[in-house]
Amino acid sequence: MALNLRSITEDAPRSAAETLEVQLAAAAAFVRKHTIASIYHAGSGHPGGALSAADLLACLFGAELNFWPNAASDPNRDRFVLSKGHAAPALYAVGAHYGFCDAKAALSLRKLNSKFQGHPHVLDLPWVETSTGSLGQGFSVALGMAMGLRLQKIPARVYTLLGDGELQEGEVWEAAMCAAHHGLDNLCVLIDYNKLQSDNTNSAIMRLEPLAAKWRAFDWAIAEIDGHDIGEILSTFRRAGASHGRPSVIIAHTVKGKGVKYMENVPTWHGSVKLSREQAEEALQSLGATRPEIKELLDVV
Amino acid sequence: MSSNGPGASLQEAGAAPALIGSNGDSLREAFGKALSALADEFPTLVVLDADIAGGTGVHHFRKSHPERLLQFGIAEQNMMAAAGGLAATGLIPVVTTFAVFCLRAVEQARLSLAYTQRNAKIVASHPGLDVGPDGGSAQALEDMAAFRAIPGMTVISPADPTEMALATRAILEFDGPVYMRTGRSAAKRLFGDDHTFEIGKGRIIREGHDLTIVACGVEVARALEAAEMLAGEDIAARVVNMATIKPIDAELLARCARDTGAFVTAEDHNVHGGLGSAVAESLAGSHPCPIEFVGVKDVFGASGEPEELALIFGLTAPHIAAAARAVLARKRACA
Numbered sequence: 105m106a107l108n109l110r111s112i113t114e115d116a117p118r119s120a121a122e123t124l125e126v127q128l129a130a131a132a133a134f135v136r137k138h139t140i141a142s143i144y145h146a147g148s149g150h151p152g153g154a155l156s157a158a159d160l161l162a163c164l165f166g167a168e169l170n171f172w173p174n175a176a177s178d179p180n181r182d183r184f185v186l187s188k189g190h191a192a193p194a195l196y197a198v199g200a201h202y203g204f205c206d207a208k209a210a211l212s213l214r215k216l217n218s219k220f221q222g223h224p225h226v227l228d229l230p231w232v233e234t235s236t237g238s239l240g241q242g243f244s245v246a247l248g249m250a251m252g253l254r255l256q257k258i259p260a261r262v263y264t265l266l267g268d269g270e271l272q273e274g275e276v277w278e279a280a281m282c283a284a285h286h287g288l289d290n291l292c293v294l295i296d297y298n299k300l301q302s303d304n305t306n307s308a309i310m311r312l313e314p315l316a317a318k319w320r321a322f323d324w325a326i327a328e329i330d331g332h333d334i335g336e337i338l339s340t341f342r343r344a345g346a347s348h349g350r351p352s353v354i355i356a357h358t359v360k361g362k363g364v365k366y367m368e369n370v371p372t373w374h375g376s377v378k379l380s381r382e383q384a385e386e387a388l389q390s391l392g393a394t395r396p397e398i399k400e401l402l403d404v405v
Numbered sequence: 406m407s408s409n410g411p412g413a414s415l416q417e418a419g420a421a422p423a424l425i426g427s428n429g430d431s432l433r434e435a436f437g438k439a440l441s442a443l444a445d446e447f448p449t450l451v452v453l454d455a456d457i458a459g460g461t462g463v464h465h466f467r468k469s470h471p472e473r474l475l476q477f478g479i480a481e482q483n484m485m486a487a488a489g490g491l492a493a494t495g496l497i498p499v500v501t502t503f504a505v506f507c508l509r510a511v512e513q514a515r516l517s518l519a520y521t522q523r524n525a526k527i528v529a530s531h532p533g534l535d536v537g538p539d540g541g542s543a544q545a546l547e548d549m550a551a552f553r554a555i556p557g558m559t560v561i562s563p564a565d566p567t568e569m570a571l572a573t574r575a576i577l578e579f580d581g582p583v584y585m586r587t588g589r590s591a592a593k594r595l596f597g598d599d600h601t602f603e604i605g606k607g608r609i610i611r612e613g614h615d616l617t618i619v620a621c622g623v624e625v626a627r628a629l630e631a632a633e634m635l636a637g638e639d640i641a642a643r644v645v646n647m648a649t650i651k652p653i654d655a656e657l658l659a660r661c662a663r664d665t666g667a668f669v670t671a672e673d674h675n676v677h678g679g680l681g682s683a684v685a686e687s688l689a690g691s692h693p694c695p696i697e698f699v700g701v702k703d704v705f706g707a708s709g710e711p712e713e714l715a716l717i718f719g720l721t722a723p724h725i726a727a728a729a730r731a732v733l734a735r736k737r738a739c740a
Contacts, residue, residue, distance in 0.1 A: 179495065226521050234489060235521050238512060241486045245517050248490020248498070251475065255451065256494060275513075278480035282487070285478070 131162035138197035141401035144384035146214035150375030154194035156298040156358040161198040163337040173203040176231045187242025188267035189223035204231045240275030250291035265294045269301030283351040284323040291351040298360035300371045324353045331356025364390045432588035433530040435566035437462025439573035441469040453500045461501040461530040485510035488525040489517030504529035504545035518582045519555045532586040533673030534714040544706035550678020552584035560651040562586040564625035565595040571602035593626040607654040613643035616667040624671035630722035653683045662692030667736040669728045676700035695735035697728035
């Protein structure tokens with residue numbers, strides 16, 4: 105939350121790190137606004153878990169991944185797999201912000217003939233690396249990538265973002281055991297721990313706690329952070345890159361629906377939901393969008 | 406502390422016991438030896454194992470290329486999806502486990518291998534009643550149906566060790582996801598050194614004009630036996646070895662329909678969804694004609710030796726011959 109407290113003025117001198125954090129905050133804001141707009145246009149989609157992951161995604165694409173639109177098939181690139189595939193609108197938005205796809209095209213989310221399907225599909229958009237949506241699988245695919253890169257002595261890293269409800273899939277713990285056994289220190293798991301899932305809270309549906317202890321018992325390097333604190337996310341990425349001999353997991357505490365006041369911490373907004381014009385406008389206002397910006401995002405054909 | 410990584414399993418590589426029931430000439434043995442022999446030619450080939458290398462035949466590969474045998478433990482869902490990640494980095498992953506455990510990971514194969522069009526191979530040993538004494542829980546009679554229903558998935562079931570070795574090369578040369586059955590029991594040698602194999606092509610291995618028996622896997626040997634029995638009754642049965650179940654060789658089936666006008670299908674699998682269904686679907690559109698289906702009649706298997714089970718569940722040569730007589734009677738009634 106450091107960013108919200110910091111007073112940023114045009115004439116204040118900024119360090120490079122501060123400038124980066126401002127840029128990433130802007131990227132996260134873009135992700136949130138485009139998430140709302142694309143779900144509004146689609147008439148369905150999962151806003152809650154896309155909004156909670158926006159800061160993590162902005163930091164990954166804006167500062168951490170060695171992955172650029174003009175070299176999206178470079179074998180030496182870092183890989184990112186969105187294992188919680190239902191957060192696709194946020195992935196498309198962050199991709200649009202950093203030049204992997206067209207922002208206006210991404211507003212065709214979930215529509216017939218759109219490359220921006222309800223869940224990411226690698227044959228439509230190669231830069232999403234693999235197709236996800238069935239929880240647990242993206243993690244295993246990322247593990248396979250990490251293993252394949254290591255076998256071929258390619259120094260790239262693999263990141264994957266999991267939802268908290270996703271951790272209820274048995275496959276996740278198969279992969280957790282496997283990655284530790286093989287010492288895949290080029291693999292980093294991020295958990296968007298927003299405490300809510302489709303029908304209710306994690307604790308009501310299927311308890312995850314003690315969560316850090318579970319990963320510790322599986323012999324992973326662990327960090328537990330505020331998933332909306334950009335400075336903390338960045339410094340944790342740097343530490344995760346140095347977990348010699350062990351895979352790393354970043355348990356990012358987040359707020360489901362983050363940034364849209366009426367969605368925050370309300371399970372109903374997990375989706376798939378239909379946003380009315382009024383709801384979409386209110387959400388965008390809540391995210392700080394200006395009137396012309398709202399009109400542009402919602403009136404685009 | 407036990408050691409980490411795939412190297413941990415290597416110490417025991419030389420100590421693999423003889424495979425019970427295989428007599429060293431099973432399809433799984435042929436597959437494992439072929440993989441090992443092809444490894445240098447296919448440097449990107451890696452083999453995934455879920456703690457049953459000695460059962461699937463890949464202990465041969467583990468011995469020859471230990472650094473390329475990736476151990477996943479008893480966790481098939483993770484193994485199947487991880488193959489998608491390995492393939493995404495340019496390797497050719499070969500997932501090996503028992504057919505029944507492939508069923509456990511069908512959804513992983515669907516999303517992370519087929520939907521993504523990965524160049525990954527799934528090779529399943531212990532399919533069908535051929536599993537024998539392990540019993541009904543271990544006998545996959547639904548695997549070909551499940552994998553055949555996945556778009557873009559090629560499904561193969563070779564008939565003898567020679568064909569198995571050729572098919573192993575063929576799937577490595579082929580770009581795309583493949584599901585291939587091997588076999589647990591000692592397999593009859595049917596083909597000589599001049600045998601060839603091509604994905605998607607059936608082969609007439611015995612000529613005949615009264616009807617066509619289309620078989621795959623262990624049923625090919627039984628189909629040949631049945632044809633011999635029928636010859637004694639002046640019935641000339643053509644036998645087709647349909648080693649590729651998907652894509653089915655529609656052209657060959659159409660030709661056989663024109664030439665013989667009646668079919669028996671034979672497979673060590675449920676009669677629903679496997680080879681018989683593929684043949685029927687293919688013929689229904691262009692050359693409808695009578696078909697009798699030899700296979701397991703929508704029930705689960707049981708413990709027993711494979712030959713005992715074949716007798717009880719109706720997969721033997723006399724069962725195929727009886728189906729041939731029945732289909733001939735129907736053909737004549739239609740005429």
